[in-house]
Amino acid sequence: xxxxxxxxxxxxxxxxxxxxxxxxxxxxxxxxxxxxxxxxxxxxxxxxxxxxxxxxxxxxxxxxxxxxxxxxxxxxxxxxxxxxxxxxxxxxxxxxxxxxxxxxxxxxxxxxxxxxxxxxxxxxxxxxxxxxxxxxxxxxxxxxxxxxxxxxxxxxxxxxxxxxxxxxxxxxxxxxxxxxxxxxxxxxxxxxxxxxxxxxxxxxxxxxxxxxxxxxxxxxxxxxxxxxxxxxxxxxxxxxxxxxxxxxxxxxxxxxxxxxxxxxxxxxxxxxxxxxxxxxxxxxxxxxxxxxxxxxxxxxxxxxxxxxxxxxxxxxxxxxxxxxxxxxxxxxxxxxxxxxxxxxxxxxxxxxxxxxxxxxxxxxxxxxxxxxxxxxxxxxxxxxxxxxxxxxxxxxxxxxxxxxxxxxxxxxxxxxxxxxxxxxxxxxxxxx
Amino acid sequence: xxxxxxxxxxxxxxxxxxxxxxxxxxxxxxxxxxxxxxxxxxxxxxxxxxxxxxxxxxxxxxxxxxxxxxxxxxxxxxxxxxxxxxxxxxxxxxxxxxxxxxxxxxxxxxxxxxxxxxxxxxxxxxxxxxxxxxxxxxxxxxxxxxxxxxxxxxxxxxxxxxxxxxxxxxxxxxxxxxxxxxxxxxxxxxxxxxxxxxxxxxxxxxxxxxxxxxxxxxxxxxxxxxxxxxxxxxxxxxxxxxxxxxxxxxxxxxxxxxxxxxxxxxxxxxxxxxxxxxxxxxxxxxxxxxxxxxxxxxxxxxxxxxxxxxxxxxxxxxxxxxxxxxxxxxxxxxxxxxxxxxxxxxxxxxxxxxxxxxxxxxxxxxxxxxxxxxxxxxxxxxxxxxxxxxxxxxxxxxxxxxxxxxxxxxxxxxxxxxxxxxxxxxxxxxxx
Numbered sequence: 001x002x003x004x005x006x007x008x009x010x011x012x013x014x015x016x017x018x019x020x021x022x023x024x025x026x027x028x029x030x031x032x033x034x035x036x037x038x039x040x041x042x043x044x045x046x047x048x049x050x051x052x053x054x055x056x057x058x059x060x061x062x063x064x065x066x067x068x069x070x071x072x073x074x075x076x077x078x079x080x081x082x083x084x085x086x087x088x089x090x091x092x093x094x095x096x097x098x099x100x101x102x103x104x105x106x107x108x109x110x111x112x113x114x115x116x117x118x119x120x121x122x123x124x125x126x127x128x129x130x131x132x133x134x135x136x137x138x139x140x141x142x143x144x145x146x147x148x149x150x151x152x153x154x155x156x157x158x159x160x161x162x163x164x165x166x167x168x169x170x171x172x173x174x175x176x177x178x179x180x181x182x183x184x185x186x187x188x189x190x191x192x193x194x195x196x197x198x199x200x201x202x203x204x205x206x207x208x209x210x211x212x213x214x215x216x217x218x219x220x221x222x223x224x225x226x227x228x229x230x231x232x233x234x235x236x237x238x239x240x241x242x243x244x245x246x247x248x249x250x251x252x253x254x255x256x257x258x259x260x261x262x263x264x265x266x267x268x269x270x271x272x273x274x275x276x277x278x279x280x281x282x283x284x285x286x287x288x289x290x291x292x293x294x295x296x297x298x299x300x301x302x303x304x305x306x307x308x309x310x311x312x313x314x315x316x317x318x319x320x321x322x323x324x325x326x327x328x329x330x331x332x333x334x335x336x337x338x339x340x341x342x343x344x345x346x347x348x349x350x351x352x353x354x355x356x357x358x359x360x361x362x363x364x365x366x367x368x369x370x371x372x373x374x375x376x377x378x379x380x381x382x383x384x385x386x387x388x389x390x391x392x393x394x395x396x397x398x399x400x401x402x403x404x405x406x407x408x409x410x411x412x413x414x415x416x417x418x419x420x421x422x423x424x425x426x427x428x429x430x431x432x
Numbered sequence: 433x434x435x436x437x438x439x440x441x442x443x444x445x446x447x448x449x450x451x452x453x454x455x456x457x458x459x460x461x462x463x464x465x466x467x468x469x470x471x472x473x474x475x476x477x478x479x480x481x482x483x484x485x486x487x488x489x490x491x492x493x494x495x496x497x498x499x500x501x502x503x504x505x506x507x508x509x510x511x512x513x514x515x516x517x518x519x520x521x522x523x524x525x526x527x528x529x530x531x532x533x534x535x536x537x538x539x540x541x542x543x544x545x546x547x548x549x550x551x552x553x554x555x556x557x558x559x560x561x562x563x564x565x566x567x568x569x570x571x572x573x574x575x576x577x578x579x580x581x582x583x584x585x586x587x588x589x590x591x592x593x594x595x596x597x598x599x600x601x602x603x604x605x606x607x608x609x610x611x612x613x614x615x616x617x618x619x620x621x622x623x624x625x626x627x628x629x630x631x632x633x634x635x636x637x638x639x640x641x642x643x644x645x646x647x648x649x650x651x652x653x654x655x656x657x658x659x660x661x662x663x664x665x666x667x668x669x670x671x672x673x674x675x676x677x678x679x680x681x682x683x684x685x686x687x688x689x690x691x692x693x694x695x696x697x698x699x700x701x702x703x704x705x706x707x708x709x710x711x712x713x714x715x716x717x718x719x720x721x722x723x724x725x726x727x728x729x730x731x732x733x734x735x736x737x738x739x740x741x742x743x744x745x746x747x748x749x750x751x752x753x754x755x756x757x758x759x760x761x762x763x764x765x766x767x768x769x770x771x772x773x774x775x776x777x778x779x780x781x782x783x784x785x786x787x788x789x790x791x792x793x794x795x796x797x798x799x800x801x802x803x804x805x806x807x808x809x810x811x812x813x814x815x816x817x818x819x820x821x822x823x824x825x826x827x828x829x830x831x832x833x834x835x836x837x838x839x840x841x842x843x844x845x846x847x848x849x850x851x852x853x854x855x856x857x858x859x860x861x862x863x864x
Binding site: 133 | 460568725744765
């Protein structure tokens with residue numbers, strides 16, 4: 001029997017406990033695990049769970065130091081005390097399973113160094129993509145490739161909001177309120193809608209795919225607060241949907257340690273595999289040589305799906321503990337860590353195509369002046385469409401060819417100076 | 433260093449060799465492997481590969497018995513000598529990697545029993561879904577769930593043909609000829625177009641997902657030869673696309689060893705995730721509790737993608753060999769085998785909705801008679817649409833509600849006897 005200690009009994013903790021306490025019909029390995037202790041903030045709280053109250057404790061330290069427990073499952077969320085408890089568990093020689101993307105994205109190097117030193121595993125399948133197997137496939141199945149890119153819809157809340165906006169023509173604020181009522185968005189939605197959660201996740205995926213540590217602060221992120229129903233509508237007419245994408249892209253062949261790494265709303269061609277990922281679902285598209293493109297799709301959050309991933313990690317550790325002999329060392333695929341940091345290309349230097357929407361005063365020569373500003377900054381255009389508005393104003397929707405971001409920004413700066421320009425309403429990158 | 437022996441240097445063999453001989457930018461573990469021998473039919477054959485001719489041999493037995501080789505990679509295809517060489521390699525204590533779905537689907541029990549006895553791994557990621565990681569995720573990531581169904585588009589050739597028929601309104605025979613010219617279909621296309629390859633693959637997936645051996649002959653399979661552009665067109669009007677699906681479905685909760693297992697052309701609702709999988713791509717949708725649905729999508733065949741899967745298996749074995757200690761046993765997830773056979777529900781007893789197209793003589797009362805035949809056999813109908821044809825004939829497109837196949841067949845038998853019926857042109861199951 002293998003003893004497991006859970007830290008936290010929130011949504012995912014409950015789902016994890018439910019799987020572990022009901023193994024029939026699942027992999028037979030599950031019947032060799034016992035949840036010995038569950039750390040909670042309050043023992044008194046009423047829980048609609050069939051459990052022996054004896055396993056509950058408010059003393060989380062007693063779990064990470066329990067000599068009988070070999071696997072500690074951290075499901076507290078947040079940075080502290082999660083990070084400290086993970087490190088204590090490692091120092092006590094315990095294997096760790098966590099779904100805590102915020103801690104892993106920020107303290108990956110520290111945690112993995114400690115784990116390597118103690119010869120224990122830290123498995124994190126639940127940290128990205130909910131129930132979608134993506135961490136283990138990146139470690140174990142895709143490493144035969146040169147990874148070229150990892151592009152994902154990795155935040156269910158924002159994908160739900162964008163899908164609703166797209167389907168109902170609703171505005172961001174209204175849909176956010178509805179999402180909060182349905183429990184799809186937090187009372188403080190910043191982590192989701194500002195792209196921070198997605199940035200945590202892409203930094204974890206990129207680290208695995210490209211084989212280097214990532215400084216979390218190097219990940220450019222921009223959220224969806226400024227996306228309007230108008231832009232979604234114009235994007236559709238141009239053949240695109242708007243998605244919050246997390247993008248990691250290597251410069252294959254050139255400088256393999258140099259990565260693009262960014263989270264931002266993106267115009268995605270309607271025929272692209274990620275374009276049809278709707279609602280709270282997640283999907284991650286990995287491109288490699290010689291593989292080509294593979295996509296992993298499924299429920300990106302929630303109690304059951306994330307618990308499925310967490311329990312699969314526990315099972316993996318138990319399978320190794322059962323089978324490895326004396327003097328075993330860490331499996332180099334499953335425990336892979338890195339010696340160096342990836343270099344992240346600053347956003348200004350990344351090439352992309354841009355969609356922008358401008359409000360102009362309907363004057364003769366305005367389009368010519370705008371075109372000149374773009375041209376002088378080496379921005380060539382795919383399309384420029386003027387849509388008449390009321391009272392002397394027009395709306396101009398411009399899509400550029402691929403261009404370095406700094407040149408596009410410079411062009412916009414000079415366009416802003418034009419008398420004929422009332423405002424630049426939106427600037428959204430386009431997936432090529 | 434770990435020595436690898438390749439059996440076969442065809443499409444996948446070449447791709448495998450290319451990855452192994454060019455490790456830069458891939459997982460560092462690859463630089464610890466050496467291809468010591470490659471077994472080929474003819475050493476003289478010209479190959480556009482940079483390789484030391486010394487590694488080539490026509491003596492395949494010398495590879496599986498080479499004491500220095502620890503991993504034998506079988507990429508010959510076909511049943512023999514592949515099966516015998518796999519068994520010899522196992523008996524010589526070698527780990528085996530194979531992409532041979534035909535051998536695994538038929539000799540799984542024999543091969544896995546031998547491997548268990550010798551304590552070696554037989555890994556088969558390349559056997560299903562080409563480069564898509566699906567075997568390892570089923571073994572290692574999804575076992576925390578009660579698997580409810582595995583539904584896949586697992587044959588690229590037929591998916592290419594159906595996609596072409598759908599996009600161009602072309603007929604089966606013409607598209608097959610084109611697919612053969614492009615190398616997407618074999619000169620003898622039976623294995624693909626009759627659903628046999630897909631049946632091999634779903635028997636392998638079902639065995640992993642549902643935890644029992646499958647008798648290959650228990651898998652019902654029906655190919656796409658009878659699918660017409662007319663049916664594809666009517667299906668579209670009804671909101672469906674036609675796909676060759678491989679379906680494994682458990683009776684969760686009731687009799688967990690009883691499975692539906694079948695390959696046949698299927699009307700798939702246009703909004704279903706599998707509906708938009710086009711061309712030679714594959715996709716596998718797995719549904720489990722508490723996971724929900726996850727989908728794995730990508731290139732289902734080809735040199736590079738399949739080699740990516742094969743090499744990932746080699747890497748997994750090397751990672752284990754590097755890390756396990758003395759007295760190690762097989763990892764119970766990665767080497768999982770079964771004690772019993774799954775019971776497969778006969779096709780007549782499976783419930784499904786059916787699409788059928790009938791040619792009738794345009795007589796008063798014909799529809800009434802047909803409706804009566806369905807009703808008398810407990811078949812209730814979702815829709816019945818009559819389309820006028822020339823010269824007194826009409827075409828009738830009927831979609832039933834869910835009904836046991838035998839009742840639907842009985843209804844068709846009595847409908848055939850009606851004087852007003854000229855022919856039953858097609859019967860296609862509908863995915864619910």
